[in-house]
Amino acid sequence: MRSTWAFALALLLQLIPVDATAQSASSNLSRLLEAELSRLPTRSGIYVKHLGTGEEASVRANDEFESASTIKVATMVLAYRLADERKLDLNQRYVIKQADYRGGSGIFRFNDPGLNPTLRDVITQMIITSDNTATDIMIAKVGGKDAVNRFLRDAGYQVLRQNNTTLEFFRLGYEAADPKYKALKPEDIFALNTDLPLFVEPRRALIEEFQKRTADKEVAQRMSAAWSAKANWFGWATPREMGRLLESIELGTAASRQSCDEMKRILLAQQSGVIKLPHYLTVPIAHKTGETGTVTNDVGMIYAHSGTIVIAFYNVELAGPRAETEDGMGRVARTVVDYFDGGKPQ
Template sequence: MKRIAFALALMAGLTASAKAGGQAVPQQTPLQRLQASIERTTRSISAAWGVYVKSLETGEEIALDADRQMETMSTIKIPLMVEAFEQIKAGTFKLTDKYTFAQGDSQPGTGTIQRLDPGAVMTVKDLLTMMIIVSDNTATEVLYRMVGGPDAVTRRMDALGLTKTRAMNIPSKWFAVLRAAPSTEQFYRDGKNPFGLSTPREMGRLLEMMERGTLVDKASSELMLQMMRGQLYRTRIPRYVTGYRIPHKTGDFLPYVGDDVGMLEAQGKTIIVSIFTGNHFGSGEALENAIGLVAKDVADYFAYRP
């Protein structure tokens, strides 16, 4: 009932103009009310926020600092996936090609491949799937080597017109600098070793190309979406959202950075939701909760949009 009440509050028009000091108060459109609600949530958390929302059916958009270049963390793995599929299309390697893991391949952080014994074998499709659904850093390291490193990914983004999207690091180098830093917080505050950079709008544009089937080709776009629909980390955009299928990819260096970019898919509707945060030094749980509330507002609004 709360969801319905919120949606109705966003969608309902005022029946009469309110008066304040004898002057009519301009009515807010439903979209403006949604934006105001999102802004209230972002102000409740001390952090840098970038938010981009777009309905692919109606063209309605909300952009809050959406062109600010920010740390991507693991959301940069979406552009890496795109580059891999471009090279697969070009015949550089195949989804069915197999990779045998060696002793030095294992990378810390997210993922499960690091727990496997050397000699384990996976296909390229397996590597891509693991990189997306559990943000596996070992798979990411191997895939970066296969495509030619971060520069190859950045060049691909340039070719797509996404000139603020930069792949900056491979996991092994990023973690090496982190280990050498005086503290985790000092490493973040220095800001000299980003894993990747992008903007909420550019990540949203990349997802729109994927949804429309124009990224690499239609079959590749659909397979990338299928991988993203299998995402296992569901504490941000999907946190409070029901009734939608949600292909998405998280990126985080909590409590400082918490990102999530994806789409809400249901009943012939597709809504881009791209959220970046940074400069956060409070509770990581509170940050994730706020991202979830933003996504819930968006989901509720479009669920009842004619």
């Protein structure tokens, strides 16, 4: 009995320093990240987790941030879960109509109506070019934003939320310019964001009226205020919850293993945000960017030499050049990789 207790005590004593060391390491990295974030002209939050060691570090990881387009990851996950359940066929083709066109980011808006991509193609563009046309098509295909939010609540996420479709988000700003713009059709709203003759020519009067109205500084400020108001954010996120969603993709628990592998392949093909998290990295990163006027975010999985690192980096209330913050995001990502890889060449 005495030898058994001695063995148990020795084992306990061995465990205590390990836990303390892990906590100390996490605290050291968090302090390092806090110092880096303090240099940025933003209100920033970050969550980092090394999936091999389990070590975490964070700064304001539980604060709520404007997700911008990073919330599109949730729609992708739900689409693949539905595909696993055979409730959605990602090989199905969708004909893109004039009413589907959305302004902002993406490539579908530069093409004539009638494109006939598969839903898998639509998801891919929603992620790698942050295509807003693709986004609203996919939100509708998975059952609407309420379905996205039910999935997130059922999965235990308290903050992650698709607050608006891209059409709703754009409309809020125009409605702030003039309440009558609430009645604008999707084609009308897109016409205010494009120079495609197909949309512009029939709406010359609307466009000229809108340009005159927004030439008024007060009107322009109302629009900006509407788009930046928390209640009107495109989506809500915390760095920690987004990190958890990314981790579930990496570990193959968000959907089937095959679906998770496909989602990672899409994230690895990212075409946006090369000066954000990937800026100074030479190791692969699967990621999704997001930005609005005063927001710039990037979230993903860095495939470092020491193992996969989940990172979710949010920046709002930009008070300086966007490039300064995005360059800083790259420096932080390099610092994180160097920390875990022990300074090994990337």
